[in-house]
Amino acid sequence: MKSNRQRRAEIKAKRGLRAMKLQSRLKPRARLGERPLGAVPADHGELSHNNTYGLLPDYYVDRRFICRDCGATETWAAQQQKWWYEVAKGHIDSFAVRCRTCRQRIRKQKMAQKRHMEAMAARPQHPNAAFFRRRMRLSSG
Ligand SMILES: [Zn+2]
Incomplete structure (x- = not known):
């Protein structure tokens, strides 16, 4: 005992x-x-937007991850993390998920879609557009 x-x-x-x-x-x-070699010190003052009881990092280190879309292995550099968390005010629990190539592809798609929507908005309206709008209002109300 x-x-x-x-x-x-x-x-x-x-x-x-x-x-x-x-x-x-x-x-x-x-x-x-x-502090490991190549670590970038974190500024807790710049991390105050995180409303969390969790611990905030004292430094950032390069971290490897696998791209969600293409499966490529990419490194999220410590300096980029510092920018994301402290300048762009990303949440401390957020993490990189897509490689640079995939992010650029998505950005291009979004810009193309935005251009298309702007072109559609600038297009002259159908001569009877007012008539159709009125009908829509009547049927929905
Ligand atoms: Zn990718």
């Missing part, structure tokens, strides 16, 4: 071990309080 004091010490040791394991899983090459 163990004493309460022994039991408490065991629990404390176990908790410490678990915290260390968690820490090493989150930042494989960084121990508590250390």
Whole structure:
């Protein structure tokens, strides 16, 4: 039979071990309080838009991810992360999902759609447009 004091010490040791394991899983090459090579320090003042009880990062490191659309492996550079979180005010839980090529493709599609919508809006109306508008109003009301 163990004493309460022994039991408490065991629990404390176990908790410490678990915290260390968690820490090493989150930042494989960084121990508590250390900053890995190439890390960009974070400015907590610029991160204050995050309404969270979660911990804010002390620094950013390059992170690799797989593109959601094409499956390519891309690196999200620490400097780009700093810009995203601190200048563009992205939420701290947001993360890069698409590679540069896929983002450019989507941006091009959106711009083409916007141009098309503007062209449609600028097009002269049908001579009977007022008549059809009136009919729509009557049928919906
Ligand atoms: Zn991609």
